[in-house]
Amino acid sequence: MEYEKLMATAAKEMRPSGIRKFFDIAAEMKDCISLGVGEPDFKTPWAVRDAGITSLEKGKTWYTSNAGLKELREEICRYLSRRFSLEYEQKETLVTVGGSEAIDLCIRAFVNPGDEVIIPEPCYVSYLPITTLTGGVPVPVPLLAENKFKLTAEQLKAAITPKTKLLIMPFPCNPTGAIMRREDLEPIAEVLRGTDIMVLSDEIYAELTYGDMRHVSIAALDGMRERTVLVQGFSKAYAMTGWRLGYACAPEPVIKLMTKIHQSAIMCAPSTSQYAGIVALKTCDADIEKMRTEYDARRRFLVKGLNKMGLTCFEPEGAFYVFPSIQSTGLSSDEFCKRLLYDKKVAVIPGTAFGDSGEGFIRISYSYSIAHLSEAMHRIEQFLTELKA
């Protein structure tokens, strides 16, 4: 069979993830230290695992309703109100297979062929390929280190055309660790009010911000709830990546349409995970806090260490990544990562994997123990010293 000829053009042309390339090499290498993983190193809190086990013991292994267990959706609404002052109703909530499915559904629900989707970059790797798969046109907006990788109203205005359908708001941001505070969001909201542009606000890292100020959702701003699809999930906050559990909240007609797609493609999110999710939301605020405190210590440790060795690092205020500049080495991101991997067996991800504007940067994850990070930093320092010699 000539598969190349047979397979769909749009799927073939999807941009592959730039993250995989290095890890396939790293996986084969002995004594290689990875700083690339984008998932928590913590285990899912025991109470949550126990709830999953109990649901299995009781044989609760049927499909749930398409939109997700009623009790889970109620808990999600309560949680969003308690933690982020967001008021949603059960009928405005859809439980999905991870935040990823919610992103996919939202883009499919809104984007007609030719519609433009504004994507601030560097950002998570899936918005762009999903957009192209639906026939949409990605409009990347390069975020700048001097703006702390925040999106500005001027940048947004410049990117808007009559064809703009959707704006992706990926904050707290993977890979930069940038966040948008209320005062940063207000000018963005001001540009959007009165337009027909929808916002896909990917807030999967909402629980992981550092300092006293909590994350603010753009949906909490005046006039924004009606034009926002909020994407959230359990993976990062509760260390539940493999459970594949996320959700979307949006006005009812939007959730209805997304549920229709979900119904055909997925049926429902895994029932075991949904039962576990209820307990996570009900009982695990303290677990989040414990993990957040640990991430915060590692974040400080890395930022200080990297700056000290000359890899200038803006202070990330969210997620669990640092995004240092490697421009002082004169190497491209790709070259830097390759050489660091082959010379010192440390795997990090080139900023370019998250968009062209990531050139000159690398992403380092701190979902690792201090001992692991410390060894990696030691090797990076050696690498830089030898580079200069």
Add this chain to the structure above:
Amino acid sequence: MEKLLKILEGNARISLEDMATMINEAPETVAMKMDQMQKAHIINGYRALIDWEKAGVAHVQAIIELRVTPRRDCGFDEVAATIANFEEVDSVLLMSGGYDLSLVVKGTSFQDIALFVAKRLSPIEGVLSTATHFVLKTYKKDGVLYGDEMKDEREYQ
């Protein structure tokens, strides 16, 4: 203070400067706090966690349950203090439940410990009975897994 203690409890060999960075304090402040906590006996020492079996050194441990008659004036304190003075005794804990004191005793052989119990512990005034349980293997101690190296089990690297 709690953050600092948790870091120290996990690994007391992290440099002052790194610890200071992790909790967003000056290194001098961290040094001062550690000093104060040592003086206040909140921090009671810094030691290595050794797997003696792996090191190939003869090392036997037993947990001993003691039933003791409490004294009218000082309860269990006096007898506990007497026992704590023996250098073979690693820890002395007052317990709720079926017995009174729990001891961890260390020696180089089973016989060593048996003799210690028979000759030194049992004769102490107030000791009613002893039950000696030898430790056969350590799987986890002070929050640290012994044996296999900790592996990163995440597959999606």
